[in-house]
Amino acid sequence: MSVSIRATDVRKSYGDVVAVDGVSFEVNDGEFFGILGPNGAGKTTTLEIVEGLREADSGSIELLGQSPWPRNKALLPRMGVQLQGTAFFERLTAREQLVTFGSLYGAGPKRADEMLEIVGLTDKAGTRVEKLSGGQAQRLSIACALVHDPEVVFLDEPTAALDPQARRNLWDLLRTINGQGRTVVLTTHYMDEAELLCDRVAIMDRGKILNIDAPASLVRGLDAPTRISVDSGELAAEKVAAIADGVAEVEDDGVALTFTTRDPATVLTALAEQRVLNGLRVRGATLEDVFLELTGREYRA
Structure with a gap:
């Protein structure tokens, strides 16, 4: 099976704080891969290094067969990134946001309309972002990450602070994204989310990966009453x-x-x-x- 992402002994520190401490893992093409951990475990820093947003102190990263750092412009059209806190352009409607994001990658207005339908926001096309609910804004954020049809999608805690109904609606969307053949990498601290969505998960804490396997295999391996x-x-x-x-x-x-x-x-x-x-x-x-x-x-x- 082909590998989309390969991380080898990646390390990153900020002064005396070790954020990522010798992390190694692989993500296969078309896999839904989760990185789980408590707040401060190093999930976001690891993801940002893989995305090419931060430079690792040591170790190596391969994303779609290339190094993402120094900032690799050839990789930008091939990956979609949804950050923990997405900032939209002020005073633009949902459709205008997507048209603007798409234009950065050469995607036209037709693609923006397609993405509005995929994420269930066609009826909100003319609504300004500040008028969207939390769940609707998260779906728009994911649409912006997908508008250029990337091969790999990175989602950093996409359902944080959402109500249960909005979370489940977003789960359906994430399944659809992965079902289209895209590789999806998700960070979360919601165990039910990872258990339901992910093919494999890496459990991370204090900058280290403690275990990697399919959720069911990890559960079967636990000697619990x-x-x-x-x-x-x-x-x-x-x-x-x-x-x-x-x-x-x-x-x-x-x-x-x-x-x-x-x-x-x-x-x-x-x-x-x-x-x-x-x-x-x-x-x-x-x-x-x-x-x-x-x-x-x-x-x-």
Whole structure:
């Protein structure tokens, strides 16, 4: 399989602060690749180095077979970039923004109209940017990154600060973009987003990549118990351990009685025999569990 991006032992520091500490990874053509990490993990700096916006202190980057630094003008038409904070031109409508961005790459007004339809903003073509909602502005930002039909698209936390409905609408758009054959690289700290969208993810913290794999493979590799819940009051907490072997922690918050086990089949059978099934929920490990296992649970501002 051809490789769109190859990063090898990339390092970047700002004084005593090490932002990127020996990062290496590859992204295949047509892959949806995620870089996950808490705030300050080095995700954005890594992405900016790959895009050619920053110079690495050491290491090497290949983007579509070329070095992005020094600023490589041959690569600019081949990649689309959506930054964390996109600044639009003041007083322009959504269509005028796209026409302006497209003109920088030789794309005409027809392409701008096509992109408005793709991102679901045709009815907002004549609306000035400051009148768009947060979700609409994010979709316009992605449209600006795609108006010149790039091969690789970089998205830096595109759903940050969006409401749940806007996030899910944007997810549909991102699937469409990737389904058209484009390579997509996404940074995010939303685990559900990465688990749903990405073919593979790199979990990053303190400037280092801790693990890279498909989300499902990372979850399967985590030795985590299953959490089983029933409605509170269905069973006394002190009797949970008596119904089946292998029950570990028990918690009753007044709404649900939740316990962990490494033998869910036996426990579920015992609950069925006791007819304790109201509000039954079974939760295995998720990408969030993998993330917390690798990066820790302490709060970092």
